Amino acid sequence: MCIHSDRPSPDTAGRNRRGFLRNAALAGAGAAVAGAGVSPLGVTPAFAADTARTGRTGRTGTWRPDSTSLQFTLAVMPDTQFLYWGSQDSVNRTPQEESFRYIIRNSGRDTDNIVFMAHLGDLTQDADPSSFQQVGKAFALLDAHGAAYSVVAGNHDVSGDDSRGDTPYLRTLGPKRVKRSKTFAGSDATGYNTAHIFQAAGRSWLVLALDWRTTDQGFAWANGVIKAHPTMPVILTAHDIVYSDYDDNVFPYESGDPENNAALSAYGQTVWDELIKNNDQIFLTINGHYWPSGRTTKKNAAGNDVHMHITNYQNRYFGGGGMIRLYHFDLARNTIDVETINPWILAQAPESRNQLAAEHARITGPVDDFSIAIDFDKRFSGFIPVPVRPARPAAEELVKGTLAYWRFDGQGAPGTPLSAGQTIRDLTGKGNDLTAVTVPGTAADALTWSADHHPDQPGHASLKFAGGRNPLHGTYLTTGPKAPLNTETFRSGYTIETFVMMPLDWDAGSNGWAAILSRRGSAGAAGKHGRNTNPDEPVVQLAISNNGREPQFNHYPLNATYPTTNWGHGLVELTWWHLAVVNDGRYTKLYLEGAPVVDNPKRVSVGLTSLGLPWLLGGHESAGAIDIVFHGNVGDTRIVNRPLPVGEFLTAG
Structure with a gap:
């Protein structure tokens, strides 16, 4: 048990609490065994959704993490000390072993894809050799299946700092043991500070596992490891870094901010100054030792976020019962989803659980079940530069059937305006050039060249439109009166592509229903009528609605008197979007970023x-x-007289 050394906390209160928790844990243990039997083998998990994840107790599975998936999980196990008090003849490996089985079972592609497990120290209550002998037997499960893990020493495992020399901890879980793992990357001379490298999401990640008290040599070693691996994101684990600054009998959602309720301990400040602050690669720190759980975010010297978490459940039922926290990394969503579960309890039949077990199968408060938004590319760009896709020559984008291709690179300095009458050439050479037309009374900079562009756009430039209605203003572009594209009817199908971005000052009233691309001629003049027909609207328009900035392709086909309309979902401002409309001669589909939208009519x-x-x-x-x-940026725009597969879109070239 760990006392909050950075807050007033009398030793007597600490001892009394320890005795209470210990007695409650043992009493609860007896109830659990009485309810579930001596061994809960073959029981049903708590929820149907957990079946694949928990499985049956005693079944271990195979360690098989997927190193390429953009979704992977880091498992964290804090202070398990109350399970190992050998000097008091009180040892129970079962909860921890069940968590280890869970970790192994859920290491594959079709599960949580757990790629690594980090223990946060205080493996034992008394540092007794008999306790460590039992801990070693539990960790043998991970070793037998080749699971990747790290361990740190806590204050109940050792005394003093990392210069202490030989201990039962070091003999049991030191480098001689963990070096068998493929993820082991080395240790310092003392053996109490270790480095581990795991593969996930197609890259290498470095875990530094530091001692309870690290000396100058330990910090020098850790800094050297980071320097030797300059492109690896670093997760720092230790027993003591931050503590929670609210009392453990007040839930964070009742008092304070659940996203900022932790602070550096006295020793944690040393770790920050000596290691974290000036190493931008460290983006996440996790420690145990204190309770209740908490988290905070600090800015490092580079001005980037370092997420700092404390997780510890030793004050919960059964000393935490081998509870684990799962950090679900999702690099596609730029999110880490965090959940806290107890596999030992989840593996018990619900009807056999005592009340405390039922309450602790999952911990769902705001400091134990939450999400962190991280733009991984941006956060790591200081040491892993984001590769910029080079511009591609226009000739490479002139696929078979291209009738018009307009792009805006190399024609004007960014920020300078296009004047009325200025021409943008159709790169197909077919004569569908565009000419700028300015609404009377419009400012001179209503249409400007821009270097901004979609990351997958062939041309690294765009046009920035500053238009709107009420009053009508802006500059737009038009094909000439004799352009071949004007009379094209696309009976055999077509593909229309463009790139678009809306600014933050986009307004539904002033900018809603503005068209990115449209064809002149009203539906009424074309003899169109019937359901959903607006006789005044253009016969073809790719526009942005006034309801959540949803893209809409509204068109009047040759075979009907009323329109077909395709709708996309709302587009976020200041984000580039690739839009594509594909017709195969019968059906029309709208795509956003290469994905078909839900509202593509089967008409x-x-x-x-x-x-x-x-x-x-x-x-x-x-x-x-x-x-x-229109109000916003428009990038490369191409019109082809046949349906293109996604693999031939402008984004794929």
Whole structure:
């Protein structure tokens, strides 16, 4: 048991609490055994959803993490000391071994994909050799299956600092043992500070496991390890770094901020100054020792976030019962989802659990079950530069059937305006050039060149439109009156692609329903009528709605008098989006970032109606007159007279 050394906490209160918790744990243990039998073998997990994850107690499975998946899990096990008090003849390996089995079982692609387990110290209550002998037997489960793990010494395992020399801890869980693991990357001369490298999400991750009290030589070694691996994100584990700054009888959601309720301990401040602050690679620290659980975020010298967590359940039922915290990394969602579970309890039949066990199968408070948003590429960019995809020549994007291709690189300095009458050439050479048209009374900088672009866009530039309605203002572009594209009806299918980004000042009232691309000529003039028909709207328009910035492709096909409309989901501002509309001669699909949207009607829509009038980029008309100009950036835009597979989109070239 650990006393909060950084807050007032009388030793007598600590001893009394220890005795209470110990007695309660033992009493609870007896109830659990009486309810579940001597061994809960073959019992059903708590929830159906847990069946694959928990399995049956006693079954271990195979260690098989997927190192390429963008989703993986780091398992963390804090202070298990109350399970190992050999000098008091009180040892129970079962809860910890059940957690180890869970970790091994859930190391594969179809489960949590646990790739590594970190123990946070205080493996024993008394540091007795008999206690460590039992701990060693529990860890033999991980060794037998080749599981990757790290261990640190806590104050109940050792005394003094890492210069202490030989101990039962070192003999049991020191480098001689853990070096068998493929993830072991070395230790310092004392053996109490170790480094581990695991593979996940297609890259290497470094775990530093530091002693309860590290000396100058230990910090020098740790700094050297980080320097020797300059492109690896680092997770720092130790027994003592931060403590929770609220009392353990007040839940964080009742008092204080659950996202910022921890602070550096006196020793933690030393760790920060000597190791964390100036090593930008350290993005996450996890420690035990104190309770209740808590977390905080600090800025390092580079100005980046370091997430600092305390997790400890020794004050809970059965001394925590080998409880584990799971850090589910999702690099596709830029999120770490954290949950806290007790596999030993989950493996028991629900009807056999005593009340305390039922309450502790999962811990779901805001400091034990939460999510962290991390833009991993951005956070790691200081030591893992994000590769910039180079621009691709226009000739490579002129696939078979390309009728028009407009891009905006190499034609104007960023921030400078396009003036009325200025031309942007159609790179197919087919004569579908665009000419700038300015609404009277519009500011000179209503349409400017921009270096901003989608990361997968062939041309590294865009046009920045500053248009709107009420009053009508802006500059848009139009094909010429005799452009071949004006009369094209696309009976055999088509693909329309563009890139778009909305600014933060995008407003539904002023900018809603502005078209990225449209075809002049109203539905009424084309003889269209029937359901959902607006006789004043253009016969073709790819626009952004006023309801959540949803992209909409509304078009009047040749085979119907009423429109077919494809809807996408809301687009976030300041984010580049690739839009593609594909028609295979019968059905039309809208794609966002290469993924089909949900609202793609299963309605036969052949071709696109034409009145022989120009196409507009950034312009929209109603009843034959311009009524709104786009607001935002538009990148490369291509029109092809056949359906393209996703693999031939502009993003894939």
